[in-house]
Amino acid sequence: MIVLSGTIGAGKTSLTTMLAEHLGSEALYESVDDNPILPLFYEDPKRYGFLLQNYFLNKRLDNIKDAQGSQLNVIDRSIFEDLLLFKLNADLDRATQTEVQIYGDLLNNIMEQVDFSDDAIVKTPDLLIYIHVSFETMLERIKKRGRDFEQIANDPSLYNYYKSLNERYVAWFDSYDRSPKLSIDGDQYDFVADESAAKEVLALIDHKITELGLKGN
Numbered sequence: 001m002i003v004l005s006g007t008i009g010a011g012k013t014s015l016t017t018m019l020a021e022h023l024g025s026e027a028l029y030e031s032v033d034d035n036p037i038l039p040l041f042y043e044d045p046k047r048y049g050f051l052l053q054n055y056f057l058n059k060r061l062d063n064i065k066d067a068q069g070s071q072l073n074v075i076d077r078s079i080f081e082d083l084l085l086f087k088l089n090a091d092l093d094r095a096t097q098t099e100v101q102i103y104g105d106l107l108n109n110i111m112e113q114v115d116f117s118d119d120a121i122v123k124t125p126d127l128l129i130y131i132h133v134s135f136e137t138m139l140e141r142i143k144k145r146g147r148d149f150e151q152i153a154n155d156p157s158l159y160n161y162y163k164s165l166n167e168r169y170v171a172w173f174d175s176y177d178r179s180p181k182l183s184i185d186g187d188q189y190d191f192v193a194d195e196s197a198a199k200e201v202l203a204l205i206d207h208k209i210t211e212l213g214l215k216g217n
């Protein structure tokens with residue numbers, strides 16, 4: 001199982017689709033449009049942050065279970081990033097430290113059940129791919145995509161939220177050590193708009209997959 005990671009608008013969903021097609025494997029998504037809590041959260045983060053985390057936790061576990069069939073199945077976001085987002089929300093006073101603590105303990109308990117055997121229910125990824133984008137690129141992509149609730153024009157406080165998030169991601173990826181990992185420069189390779197950049201990115205990932213000996217079924 002390959003998992004994508006990266007900030008809001010980094011291109012995780014697009015790369016998930018491209019990669020799964022390229023590898024002939026399955027893509028697993030957490031649909032943003034069908035998420036009933038997300039618009040509520042952006043409206044009132046203090047009230048809905050904890051509920052949102054629990055919603056995501058459940059969804060990520062479903063995706064992990066559904067991805068078990070092959071080392072090459074691709075999930076559009078890792079379970080490991082949610083705590084980073086939730087901690088940031090708490091630091092910005094949009095959640096309480098107690099909520100973070102309870103969520104963190106629950107996550108730890110679940111992750112302790114992780115086993116490397118093939119039939120484990122919660123499995124460690126075979127590879128984590130991180131798409132790094134600069135803050136400027138992140139803002140451009142969020143604007144271009146145009147999801148109402150993500151727009152800084154509608155809520156100026158999102159500027160600082162996005163800025164801190166982008167900074168924290170770099171440290172998060174540096175310290176991530178649960179599986180092999182690969183970083184893709186999303187500024188250098190605009191794999192959505194530029195076909196040759198897409199080919200280069202897929203070649204980088206192919207190389208890593210070969211190095212790790214990952215196999216489909």
Ligand SMILES: Nc1ncnc2c1ncn2[C@@H]1O[C@H](COP(=O)(O)OP(=O)(O)OP(=O)(O)O)[C@@H](O)[C@H]1O
Nearest residue numbers: 007008009010011012013014032056077082085086
């Ligand atoms: N743990 C979380 N806590 C708060 N918000 C979250 C969390 N996970 C995702 N989100 C929000 O859900 C939305 C979708 O996020 P996500 O990064 O998964 O997809 P995306 O923005 O479509 O990314 P990409 O463009 O890379 O596919 C964003 O508005 C993001 O802020």
